Amino acid sequence: xxxxxxxxxxxxxxxxxxxxxxxxxxxxxxxxxxxxxxxxxxxxxxxxxxxxxxxxxxxxxxxxxxxxxxxxxxxxxxxxxxxxxxxxxxxxxxxxxxxxxxxxxxxxxxxxxxxxxxxxxxxxxxxxxxxxxxxxxxxxxxxxxxxxxxxxxxxxxxxxxxxxxxxxxxx
Amino acid sequence: xxxxxxxxxxxxxxxxxxxxxxxxxxxxxxxxxxxxxxxxxxxxxxxxxxxxxxxxxxxxxxxxxxxxxx
Numbered sequence: 361x362x363x364x365x366x367x368x369x370x371x372x373x374x375x376x377x378x379x380x381x382x383x384x385x386x387x388x389x390x391x392x393x394x395x396x397x398x399x400x401x402x403x404x405x406x407x408x409x410x411x412x413x414x415x416x417x418x419x420x421x422x423x424x425x426x427x428x429x430x431x432x433x434x435x436x437x438x439x440x441x442x443x444x445x446x447x448x449x450x451x452x453x454x455x456x457x458x459x460x461x462x463x464x465x466x467x468x469x470x471x472x473x474x475x476x477x478x479x480x481x482x483x484x485x486x487x488x489x490x491x492x493x494x495x496x497x498x499x500x501x502x503x504x505x506x507x508x509x510x511x512x513x514x515x516x517x518x519x520x521x522x523x524x525x526x527x528x529x530x531x
Numbered sequence: 532x533x534x535x536x537x538x539x540x541x542x543x544x545x546x547x548x549x550x551x552x553x554x555x556x557x558x559x560x561x562x563x564x565x566x567x568x569x570x571x572x573x574x575x576x577x578x579x580x581x582x583x584x585x586x587x588x589x590x591x592x593x594x595x596x597x598x599x600x601x
Contacts, residue, residue, distance in 0.1 A: 372556070382537075382556055386539055386540065387539065389540075392540070392543040393543070397546075398546075406580070461562070462557055468557065468558050468561065468569075469558075471560050474566070474569045474573055484577070525580055531557060531559075
C-alpha cells in the first residue's frame with residue numbers, strides 16, 4: 361500500500377484510540393453552512409413505516425467498484441446496497457476512519473441486520489429495497505457533484521422506493 | 532434521522548433530527564457483536580423520529596462508552 365494511504369489509516373487509528381484528538385482535528389475543519397433545516401413530519405405508526413438506511417461509512421458490495429482512495433480530496437459517488445444482501449457480500453473502503461471493528465461487524469456503522477430484526481419483530485414495518493452509501497471524506501471541490509447530482513439521485517430513489525424515513529449513519 | 536458521533540459537524544449540516552453519542556469514530560452503533568447495545572441506539576433514534584416536533588432537534592444520548600449495560 362502506498363505511503364499516503366498508510367498515513368491516513370494510521371491517523372484514523374490514532375483518532376479512534378484517542379477521541380479527544382479526533383475532536384481537536386474536527387474543530388479545525390472549515391465550517392459548513394446551510395440555509396435551511398429540512399423537515400417532514402413523521403405521522404404514521406413505526407410498525408407500518410418503511411425505513412431506508414444511508415451511511416457515509418464507505419460501505420459497498422464486494423462486487424461493486426470501491427470508493428476512490430487515490431484522490432486525496434475524496435470521492436462523492438454513490439453506492440447502492442440491496443437491503444436484503446448478505447452482509448458477507450458487503451465491505452468497507454474508507455481510509456479516513458478506523459473500521460477494523462466494523463469490518464468484523466458491519467452493523468457498527470451500517471445496522472442492516474439490526475433493522476431486519478426489527479422488521480421481523482414487527483417494530484418497524486419494512487425496509488426499502490435499496491440502501492445507500494457514500495464515503496464521507498468529500499472535500500469542497502467535490503461538493504457540486506455531491507450536492508447537485510448524487511444527493512438528488514438518492515432522494516429520487518428514496519421516493520420511488522416509498523421510504524417513510526431514512527436512518528443516516530456516519531463512519 | 533441521523534446518528535452522530537461528531538456534534539459539531541451535525542450542528543453545521545442541520546439535519547431534521549439526530550441523536551448524538553460521544554463515542555469513538557467507527558462505532559456509531561457501538562461494539563462488535565453487542566446486539567443489545569446496537570438496538571438501544573436504534574431505539575433512541577426511532578424514539579426521536581416519532582417524538583421530535585422541531586426541525587434540527589439533536590438529542591444527547593447519555594450512554595457512556597463501554598460503561599453501560601444494555
